[in-house]
Amino acid sequence: MMIKLDLVTKVYPDGTEAVKEVSFEVEAGELCVLLGPSGCGKTTTMKMINRLIPITGGKIYINGGDSTKMNENELRRNIGYAIQDIGLFPHMTVGQNIGTVPSLKGWPKAERNKRAEELLELVGMNSGEFIDKYPSELSGGQCQRVGVARALGADPPILLMDEPFGAIDPITRVRLQDEFLKIQQDIKKTIIFVTHDIYEAIKMGDKVALMKEGQLVQYDTPANLLYRPKNEFVEDFVGADRALKGLQLIRVKEVMTSSLPTVKADEKAEAARERMEQEGIDWLVVVNDDGKFLGWVGKAELGKGELVKEVMNSSAITVTVNTVLNEALSLMLSSGANNLPVVSKDNRLQGVLSFDIIRKALTEVSQRRQSE
Amino acid sequence: MRRRVILIGLLMLLVGLTIWITNLEWIKEGVYKPFTWGDIMSATISHLEMVVIAELIAISIGVPLGILVTRPGLRRLATPVVGGVGVGQTIPSLAVIAIMAPLLGFGLNSAIVALFIYGLLPIVRNSYAGINNIDSAIVEAARGMGMTRGQIARKIELPLALPVIMTGIRISTVITVGTAELAVLVGGKGLGLITLTGVFSMQPLTILQGAAPTAALAITLGFILERIENSMTSRGLKVKAAMA
Ligand SMILES: Nc1ncnc2c1ncn2[C@@H]1O[C@H](COP(=O)(O)OP(=O)(O)O)[C@@H](O)[C@H]1O
Ligand SMILES: [Mg+2]
Numbered sequence: 001m002m003i004k005l006d007l008v009t010k011v012y013p014d015g016t017e018a019v020k021e022v023s024f025e026v027e028a029g030e031l032c033v034l035l036g037p038s039g040c041g042k043t044t045t046m047k048m049i050n051r052l053i054p055i056t057g058g059k060i061y062i063n064g065g066d067s068t069k070m071n072e073n074e075l076r077r078n079i080g081y082a083i084q085d086i087g088l089f090p091h092m093t094v095g096q097n098i099g100t101v102p103s104l105k106g107w108p109k110a111e112r113n114k115r116a117e118e119l120l121e122l123v124g125m126n127s128g129e130f131i132d133k134y135p136s137e138l139s140g141g142q143c144q145r146v147g148v149a150r151a152l153g154a155d156p157p158i159l160l161m162d163e164p165f166g167a168i169d170p171i172t173r174v175r176l177q178d179e180f181l182k183i184q185q186d187i188k189k190t191i192i193f194v195t196h197d198i199y200e201a202i203k204m205g206d207k208v209a210l211m212k213e214g215q216l217v218q219y220d221t222p223a224n225l226l227y228r229p230k231n232e233f234v235e236d237f238v239g240a241d242r243a244l245k246g247l248q249l250i251r252v253k254e255v256m257t258s259s260l261p262t263v264k265a266d267e268k269a270e271a272a273r274e275r276m277e278q279e280g281i282d283w284l285v286v287v288n289d290d291g292k293f294l295g296w297v298g299k300a301e302l303g304k305g306e307l308v309k310e311v312m313n314s315s316a317i318t319v320t321v322n323t324v325l326n327e328a329l330s331l332m333l334s335s336g337a338n339n340l341p342v343v344s345k346d347n348r349l350q351g352v353l354s355f356d357i358i359r360k361a362l363t364e365v366s367q368r369r370q371s372e
Numbered sequence: 373m374r375r376r377v378i379l380i381g382l383l384m385l386l387v388g389l390t391i392w393i394t395n396l397e398w399i400k401e402g403v404y405k406p407f408t409w410g411d412i413m414s415a416t417i418s419h420l421e422m423v424v425i426a427e428l429i430a431i432s433i434g435v436p437l438g439i440l441v442t443r444p445g446l447r448r449l450a451t452p453v454v455g456g457v458g459v460g461q462t463i464p465s466l467a468v469i470a471i472m473a474p475l476l477g478f479g480l481n482s483a484i485v486a487l488f489i490y491g492l493l494p495i496v497r498n499s500y501a502g503i504n505n506i507d508s509a510i511v512e513a514a515r516g517m518g519m520t521r522g523q524i525a526r527k528i529e530l531p532l533a534l535p536v537i538m539t540g541i542r543i544s545t546v547i548t549v550g551t552a553e554l555a556v557l558v559g560g561k562g563l564g565l566i567t568l569t570g571v572f573s574m575q576p577l578t579i580l581q582g583a584a585p586t587a588a589l590a591i592t593l594g595f596i597l598e599r600i601e602n603s604m605t606s607r608g609l610k611v612k613a614a615m616a
Contacts, residue, residue: 050516052515052516073520076518077518078518081513081516081517083516085507085512086509086513087510087511087512087513088510089510089513089514089528090532090608090609091532091608100519101518104517104519104523134607134608135608136608
């Protein structure tokens, strides 16, 4: 458990109860979105984690330790911090900005420079071109990137991001979201990400904490939030209806993955394991000699027999290229499968539809509608 | 660049004027004792002396005062302090100087105290504004990254406020050079002696002998301080100014 909030409460000196007994846990490597309408206490909750705002009730544990017992500056130097207004230091170069925390931690100059170069490249900026520029010479999108790079400065295990892509145009925002997700796959930080945008939340979050008037209403995966809303507030806020209608407009063939590794039913289980390792995945689709879909095999089951067909799960739940996405999604939810095979009329395998693909389609539809 | 040419031209004009008047033969034959080169030089030096001393005091009190009232616990004092210092400037300079004589007696000290009070406002006001107008997101980001209060003050707030503070010092200095003309009334020295002699004896050329070097002094000091201000300002802040 990287971050744990236990009945966290914040009453401001003027009596405003901004956060009321909020509890949730974020696992290492997870991206947790704090979502909710403006004024519901997202920012307050986030800032209590790095103690920019003192907590008035409950406890916050970072990596098992009570955060109030730690030195606050030490704590903050190990928690990356990126905000909507970015707050780049205008009198410092991009390189110096990114090197802020490394410099506070006493890294030698050469190391700070090297780190700044790496991070600029990571966020998609040419380090040679930008490292000596000043913030006033950058575009809004570039500033946001530098802000994220600066938050990653000393490679902190935890990142706090408060509407980091909030102040930029929708097209750039989508690009930054995509890029950031790609980066996160590599760096695997534990992230608290604040947004009031449900689509951003669904797209970015492993978990979403939906808040209302200082209270945590539902803490769940994006899928459950959308399709298993706890109450009417959640339903209204996520607009599940609207989202589903958007999915009705898309067919499987538009979004499915068509090239995927398979294994034949009478191959050896060892062969399947090798293929999984090559591809870096932990499951394979099983087909017969004619390429017809038979079922799945997972890495965990491989040891249970000699041949693939002895250990595979045969499955009858499939979709076709013309299935609409909302039907595919309800199949997924009712069967509990994260992936559905796409087959032709004669059961020949044509591709696969994953939950991630649907989720991506969902955000794209929604964002397209928003901008229309 | 063009500004600099104009400034230097103006400066040469003022100095030329002073030289021309001082060298006129007939002025020396007038009723009043004319001012010589030596008089003008020593008056300029004592003028500069008064200004520098008064400014040094104003800076060493005004800058910390302006900055202090931006600090969390002392913010309540900002309005009374900046406003109170401002009252000094709403009183005409002549009155401020005149008040000093009965309070502190005639002499150089009275003059310097009056100049210091009168020069304080731009310094306090700009020091306060320089810090206070820093984008709060910048300070928040610095806090969020784990900078201590002292580090934020030294590495973020001061460098960002410095250009504004320096502007305050420059404005104050230029104003004080002018105000110092009146110092002679309470027993101070400086170019005011020449100018006021000219005024009371109704000799326009004598007035110019005092006024022209005073203006030249103001321009020169303003120019030097502007250069210092420039060299202390981060390039990142200038680029912004150029783009805005
Ligand atoms: N410094 C403060 N003093 C008093 N009330 C505050 C302060 N900061 C925020 N609030 C109030 O606390 C509530 C939650 O604010 P915030 O956490 O910023 O919400 P969000 O980030 O979800 O928009 C709001 O009602 C806001 O007005
Ligand atoms: Mg907020």
